[in-house]
Structure formats: C-alpha cells, structure tokens
Amino acid sequence: MNPQPRKINDSPSESNGESQQQKQKKTKSSTQLPQPGTAQGSCAFDSAMMTLVPITDAAHVVHGPSGCVANIWGNYTSLSSGSMLYKIRFSTDIDESDIIFGGAKKLYKGILELQRRYKPTAIFVYSTCITALIGDDIEGICKDVTEKTGTPTIPVHCPGFIGSQNLGNRVAGEALLEHVIGTAEPDITTPYDINLIGEYNIAGAIWNVLPLLEKLGIRVLAKITGDALYKEVCYAHRAKLNVILSSKALINIAKKMEKIYGIPYIEESIYGIEQISQCLRNIAAKLGNPDLVQRTENLIAEENSILEEKLTPYRARLQGKRIVISIKNFKSWLIIFAANKLGMEVIAVCTQKNTEDELARIKNLLDREDSIILESENPEEILQIISNNQGDILINEGRYLDTALIAKIPFLDINIERNHPYAGYIGILEITRELYATFYNPVWEQVSQLASWDVQKPGEEITPSTSLEEI
Numbered sequence: 001m002n003p004q005p006r007k008i009n010d011s012p013s014e015s016n017g018e019s020q021q022q023k024q025k026k027t028k029s030s031t032q033l034p035q036p037g038t039a040q041g042s043c044a045f046d047s048a049m050m051t052l053v054p055i056t057d058a059a060h061v062v063h064g065p066s067g068c069v070a071n072i073w074g075n076y077t078s079l080s081s082g083s084m085l086y087k088i089r090f091s092t093d094i095d096e097s098d099i100i101f102g103g104a105k106k107l108y109k110g111i112l113e114l115q116r117r118y119k120p121t122a123i124f125v126y127s128t129c130i131t132a133l134i135g136d137d138i139e140g141i142c143k144d145v146t147e148k149t150g151t152p153t154i155p156v157h158c159p160g161f162i163g164s165q166n167l168g169n170r171v172a173g174e175a176l177l178e179h180v181i182g183t184a185e186p187d188i189t190t191p192y193d194i195n196l197i198g199e200y201n202i203a204g205a206i207w208n209v210l211p212l213l214e215k216l217g218i219r220v221l222a223k224i225t226g227d228a229l230y231k232e233v234c235y236a237h238r239a240k241l242n243v244i245l246s247s248k249a250l251i252n253i254a255k256k257m258e259k260i261y262g263i264p265y266i267e268e269s270i271y272g273i274e275q276i277s278q279c280l281r282n283i284a285a286k287l288g289n290p291d292l293v294q295r296t297e298n299l300i301a302e303e304n305s306i307l308e309e310k311l312t313p314y315r316a317r318l319q320g321k322r323i324v325i326s327i328k329n330f331k332s333w334l335i336i337f338a339a340n341k342l343g344m345e346v347i348a349v350c351t352q353k354n355t356e357d358e359l360a361r362i363k364n365l366l367d368r369e370d371s372i373i374l375e376s377e378n379p380e381e382i383l384q385i386i387s388n389n390q391g392d393i394l395i396n397e398g399r400y401l402d403t404a405l406i407a408k409i410p411f412l413d414i415n416i417e418r419n420h421p422y423a424g425y426i427g428i429l430e431i432t433r434e435l436y437a438t439f440y441n442p443v444w445e446q447v448s449q450l451a452s453w454d455v456q457k458p459g460e461e462i463t464p465s466t467s468l469e470e471i
C-alpha cells in the first residue's frame with residue numbers, strides 16, 4: 001500500500017495555527033449527518049484534478065479505472081489562452097488483471113508513450129481509490145520517468161476515499177509546494193510581481209481581472225492555477241505578494257510560501273463591484289507605492305462610471321422584476337448584488353451550501369424585509385413561493401427547468417459549467433446581459449401556450465392531455 005495517503009490524513013492545512021473555535025467548528029461540521037436526498041459533493045480526486053488541470057501545457061494522467069476520468073470529464077469550463085493539452089485526459093484504464101497483478105508497469109509504459117507523443121512540459125499523475133488500495137508505487141514511477149525523460153513528473157496522491165472535496169484541493173496544493181514551486185527562476189523580477197491563487201479561470205473569470213492589473217503596472221508572475229503554464233508555477237516563489245482569490249481551499253499554499261519564502265498573502269474576492277475594488281486597493285496598499293495607490297483609486301472610479309453607463313439601458317427593462325434565486329454552489333449574493341443595481345426585487349434565496357460569510361453578505365444585501373431565506377428547498381416549495389409572490393424569473397443550477405416551465409416563468413441556469421465569466425466589473429455586466437436575454441427570450445411565451453391539439457374550438461369539448469403539470 002502506498003504510504004502517501006497517511007500524509008494526506010494529517011490534514012495538509014496549517015492546522016497548527018488554527019484557533020480552538022475553528023477546530024470546534026470543523027468537528028461540528030464533520031458530525032453532521034447526511035440528509036436523505038442530499039449529495040456530499042464530488043470526491044477528493046475530482047477536486048484535486050479541478051485544481052491542477054488548469055495548468056494548460058501539462059499532461060494529466062489518471063491512474064485508475066476509466067470511470068474515474070469519465071466521472072469528471074468536462075465538468076469545469078476552465079479556459080486556456082494557449083495550450084489545449086490539458087483538455088486531453090489520459091488514463092491507465094486499470095482493469096481486473098491490473099488489480100491482481102499491479103498496475104505500476106502499465107502506468108510507467110503509458111507515461112513514457114505519452115511523453116514521446118505529446119512532449120508535455122510536465123506530467124501530473126493522479127492516484128485513485130483502486131490504485132491507492134493495491135499500492136502501486138506512483139511516487140517511484142514518477143521519479144523514474146523524470147530521470148529517464150527529463151520531463152517533471154509529479155505524483156498527486158488523491159484517491160477519492162481520503163476525504164472531502166476541500167481535502168482534494170489541499171492535496172493538489174501540497175503537490176505543487178513539494179514538487180513544482182521553487183524549481184525554476186524567472187528571467188526578470190519586478191517590485192510589482194504577484195501570484196493569483198485559487199482561481200481556476202472558470203468561463204475565463206481571470207481574464208476580467210488581468211487587464212485591470214496590467215493597467216496598474218502590476219505583473220502576475222504566476223496564476224495558480226487558472227490558465228497557468230507549468231513554468232510560471234515553478235517560479236511563483238519570486239512574487240512579492242500572494243493573492244488568494246475566491247477559494248480558501250489553497251490557503252495552505254499561501255501560508256507555506258509565507259513561511260518558506262517570506263511572501264505575505266491577502267485573501268480577496270473578485271466577484272462583486274465592492275469586492276474587486278477592495279481587492280485592487282489591498283494589492284496596491286500591500287505593494288506599498290503611494291503613486292500606485294492613487295492610480296488604483298483613479299482606475300476604480302473610472303471602471304465604476306463605465307459600468308454604470310453600460311447598466312443604464314438594462315435597468316430600464318429589468319427594474320421591478322421579481323426573482324427567485326436557488327443557487328447552491330455559486331455565489332448567490334453576486335446575483336442579489338446585480339439585482340439590486342438593476343432595481344429588481346429578490347423574493348427568495350436559497351442559502352444551502354453558502355459559507356457563513358456568504359450568508360452574512362446575502363442577508364446584508366437583501367433590500368426587501370420580507371425576502372424569504374431558504375436553507376433547503378424542493379420544487380414544490382419553489383413553485384409555492386413563485387405563485388404566492390408573483391415571481392417573474394427563476395435562477396437555478398439546471399435542476400429546476402421543469403419547475404419554471406410549470407410556473408410559466410423564464411428560467412436562468414447558472415452553474416459551474418457556465419459559459420460567462422462573472423468576475424470583476426465586467427462580470428456584473430455579464431450577469432445583467434444574461435438576466436435580460438433570459439427574461440426577454442420569446443421561447444418562454446411559446447412554451448407557456450397550450451399545444452395546438454389542446455386549444456378548444458367553438459362547440460368542442462376537450463380534455464387536455466399534455467399539460468405541463470402532467471409531464
């Protein structure tokens with residue numbers, strides 16, 4: 001059995017620095033019993049891949065049954081501005097005989113062949129439940145391949161059974177710290193070099209932020225890991241500041257880099273106008289140049305005024321519309337923020353899976369005192385809320401399309417596979433455009449009409465057979 005999972009269970013987060021209160025919180029959350037009908041999210045292997053796959057010029061090899069790859073294939077729309085190698089998922093496709101005789105040889109041969117054909121800048125090898133259980137020595141194989149080919153080959157010990165989604169993210173961070181960060185030097189460094197950590201460039205989110213930093217003369221040395229090249233992650237240790245964006249799952253990287261390389265870190269969000277403005281302000285303040293601080297204020301004022309101008313025509317068409325938000329995985333407070341800006345009314349919002357911080361933000365943002373906050377919900381409840389409060393649009397993650405059809409109102413699907421980036425100032429404009437396009441899409445009027453064979457002709461008696469309620 002590979003000894004590495006033991007290390008994973010030690011919790012790679014900087015638990016030593018945690019307060020007693022934080023520890024108690026963790027204990028409490030881990031003792032919560034699952035409720036019938038709820039899922040606990042994806043496995044640790046899935047989230048480790050989600051963290052590392054955005055390194056676009058590397059090859060990502062799954063040492064396990066092909067089902068593990070199929071499970072996560074195309075789940076995340078992490079975008080690349082260059083290499084598309086990361087889109088090819090390689091697997092050793094472990095079968096019964098490999099489980100009996102071991103899959104190490106197959107992995108070794110497979111990686112060599114992959115290296116010969118695709119010439120990746122690096123290879124990440126992921127263990128899965130089966131290969132961790134049969135004890136294939138992934139660590140040793142990666143070492144051998146690195147020596148033989150000169151291509152850095154990095155083991156990622158992330159079998160699904162080690163724990164939660166968050167643990168998978170942290171394991172991926174540990175792999176970067178141990179095998180990648182600090183292994184190369186940049187050609188030049190500047191006093192304004194920063195790393196962006198924890199944003200995976202879903203739908204191109206990071207591209208809404210990079211131009212702002214560029215305007216300020218701040219250089220992003222490494223993106224960990226959205227739209228990253230392997231080389232840039234190698235020299236991340238030369239940055240002057242680490243900026244943790246959106247996800248706290250990779251905070252272990254920032255904490256360890258502070259300890260090892262003396263790089264300070266800040267935790268920021270790029271989702272929401274106040275958030276992106278504060279993020280830019282804090283970066284400028286940390287880099288400590290008074291001129292940069294002033295230029296940042298000017299840029300924030302300029303961006304806000306451009307956004308306001310662009311939102312005006314949409315406001316006229318969306319003002320007063322009443323929305324129901326049921327988004328568990330994405331930041332519902334961001335939609336509420338956009339709705340407030342546009343003068344829309346939030347009737348109800350589901351807060352399941354939101355963090356305590358996000359919940360507090362949601363409550364702060366809600367304009368109406370009678371807005372309903374749901375900790376969990378079901379289609380019947382949503383229908384009831386829409387009907388009692390004359391809801392105009394339902395925003396959800398794809399599951400409630402039928403509910404919206406029954407209620408005969410427009411439906412906006414926002415989920416992790418989304419195609420529009422919501423980060424930065426442009427992000428609010430994107431949400432607005434989507435709300436507008438959804439609300440005024442003629443399809444809603446058509447689907448809410450009766451089918452031609454259900455339309456009653458004069459003197460004819462009909463029994464509707466295909467009403468939406470019966471579908």
Ligand code: SF4
Pocket residue numbers: 043044045046064067068071127128129130158159160161
């Ligand atoms: S839980 Fe294990 S077997 Fe299932 S997808 Fe994750 S790694 Fe593969």
